[in-house]
Amino acid sequence: MTGLYPKINDHLYIRIASSDASEEEIEYRSRIAEMEEESFLIEIPLGENTGRLKKLHIGDELSVYFLTGEGIKNYFYTHVLGFKDDVIRMVRIRKPDEDSIVKVQRRSFLRVSGELELACKTQGGERFLVRTEDVSGGGLSFWTDGKIKLNVGEQLQCWLLIPYRSGAGEHAGFGAEIVRMKELENGRNLAMVKFTNISDGERQKIIRYCFERQFDFRNR
Structure with a gap:
């Protein structure tokens, strides 16, 4: 069942939990740069419409989806664990449990x-x-x-x-x-x-x- 996880270079589409409703509406895009045992390292997210980088903080809750080949959205929740500075600065997010990733096909809804x-x-x-x-x-x-x-x-x-x-x-x-x-x-x-x-x-x-x-x- 390891096929459920996204892979390196896959795009992630992210919304950030916030008490500000307008902030929660913004979708950001990122990319998985590295995998670790318990986490993904992702690029700093970019606003899909604004083109601006989004600064994340440790503990931020994220609602994330990635697309599989057939265009099926796979959703999961995660949070920011920390950061890693390499050639680029990366954000470390918790790898979700595999059974908590929810597939959404267009015809069948949770x-x-x-x-x-x-x-x-x-x-x-x-x-x-x-x-x-x-x-x-x-x-x-x-x-x-x-x-x-x-x-x-x-x-x-x-x-x-x-x-x-x-x-x-x-x-x-x-x-x-x-x-x-x-x-x-x-x-x-x-x-x-x-x-x-x-x-x-x-x-x-x-x-x-x-x-x-x-x-x-x-x-x-």
């Missing part, structure tokens, strides 16, 4: 359980507020009581409130279709929806939440 607030509007203009049962980059499910009548195939306009580990919160808006309804004995229903109309940026917000949740579960 699904995590989470009670998030979801505001919905039906095509008929009826609005309601519910809580999710689980969330992924491709869809979610939520609980309703018997008062809200929903049917398979129904289209909804939705706004999901996403809390991040940094304490920042964001809304993701999207169109969704109910693909399944499951009735439970206590009169509650579980509605499963798939996203039908969602921009890449909004989907990325949800995927990021899923990775943070996955990371939290693993660290318990």
Whole structure:
């Protein structure tokens, strides 16, 4: 299973955990220069849009992905351990456990359980507020009581409130279709929806939440 790790010269795409939401949106690119037993040595990251070098500090938490040949993104979390000065200055980051690297294919998304607030509007203009049962980059499910009548195939306009580990919160808006309804004995229903109309940026917000949740579960 050693094929899961990135190799020397592979590019890494990095976001830095920060309490500043605008800082967290910036994607940096780096390259693996050397491998060590417990760590990767990477070049100083460069802002993808700004072209500026990013100074990192020991302890900075990073959300990282690298691409495999088929264009599949492999995500992992890590943190800065220190630095090494050679011909160039390099940043030492912790090598993740192999089983904590998560592959994301475009069609299958990581699904995590989470009670998030979801505001919905039906095509008929009826609005309601519910809580999710689980969330992924491709869809979610939520609980309703018997008062809200929903049917398979129904289209909804939705706004999901996403809390991040940094304490920042964001809304993701999207169109969704109910693909399944499951009735439970206590009169509650579980509605499963798939996203039908969602921009890449909004989907990325949800995927990021899923990775943070996955990371939290693993660290318990």
